[in-house]
Amino acid sequence: MPPTLRLPPRGPAGSVPSAPARASVSAPAPAPAPAVERVRINKRLAELGLCSRREADEWVARGWVRVNGAVAQTGQQVALADALEVDPQAQRQQDERVTIVLHKPVGYVSGLPEDGHQSAAVLVQPGTRWREDRSPRRFAASHTRGLAPAGRLDIDSTGLLVLTQDGRVAKALIGADSEVEKEYLVRVQWAPNGPQGAGVVAQNVQAFFPEAALARLRHGLQIDGRTLRPAQVQWQNPEQLRFVLQEGMKRQIRRMCEQVGLHVVGLKRVRIGRVLLGQLPLGQWRYLGPNERF
Incomplete structure (x- = not known):
């Protein structure tokens, strides 16, 4: 048997008794989430001391850089929390x-x-x-x-x-x-x-x-x-x-x-x-x- 829908009792004229007055309290609006800072991938690699920006662009073009497991793209924006991986070939080139x-x-x-x-x-x-x-x-x-x-x-x-x-x-x-x-x-x-x-x-x-x-x-x-x-x-x-x-x-x-x-x-x-x-x-x-x- 389907559950019974219960309504509040009605008055003599079929009116619905009004609910007791309640004080109106406005809940504070949730704070906006902080914006995630993003920078170009070449700048991020340079900040990490791995290479210069020009060298970073070369690495990305060669497919030697991954962001969170995916091959990076030239000019890609990355967040500080993103995981960056650099192919060992890049390090060997740098050492030369x-x-x-x-x-x-x-x-x-x-x-x-x-x-x-x-x-x-x-x-x-x-x-x-x-x-x-x-x-x-x-x-x-x-x-x-x-x-x-x-x-x-x-x-x-x-x-x-x-x-x-x-x-x-x-x-x-x-x-x-x-x-x-x-x-x-x-x-x-x-x-x-x-x-x-x-x-x-x-x-x-x-x-x-x-x-x-x-x-x-x-x-x-x-x-x-x-x-x-x-x-x-x-x-x-x-x-x-x-x-x-x-x-x-x-x-x-x-x-x-x-x-x-x-x-x-x-x-x-x-x-x-x-x-x-x-x-x-x-x-x-x-x-x-x-x-x-x-």
Whole structure:
């Protein structure tokens, strides 16, 4: 027998007694679910330190990346909680990319050839490899292809230049959020009226250079309308300053010195992060070691 539908009792005129009045209480609206943050897959792989964005696009195009088990697509948006898998082939390819530490001479440009000057990359040849290079790598012609400078060094400057095929290294050294230190030894003259003006001091410059100007070199200067980050600047000897910067604008040290009456007559980069120029001879190069980190 079907269940009985029970109705409330009716009054004499067939009316339905009204229910006792109840206070009306509005339940709070449920809070909206937080939006899931998504980013392009190449950015996510780069954030994880696996590769550069350009390399990530190459991996995705080759089918070497999976998202939650499915083959990734170029430009795909992923959430932070998504499981990413990278094919071992990608890691093997990454391990084959090289980073070169070069002692650049004056007269070579850091990047592409310009104004009749050769790129420093032409020095990366078997005959110019430092004999004391301890890297187990054997030189291959492929190691000279796609080398890009990870930071500029002016044509009239010398010292440590890093050339790399590895996007991770480039990002660490010249990415927008890089804080890797670069150390320079800078030989100067005191030229408050310009290098061709009267009163140029070439010896014992430290004795003539105002302390207030040294303080400005450390912090307070601007280039192209942008305030420079604080720098470490101190005298190495009476004619030479030591600069430690965390940025690398074009000809930055020379332009900083000009603003306080100094003329640079020699500039040499001796350190990038934890990697030293050391005893590497001028015009020679070595591989970045497997255990070296900037």
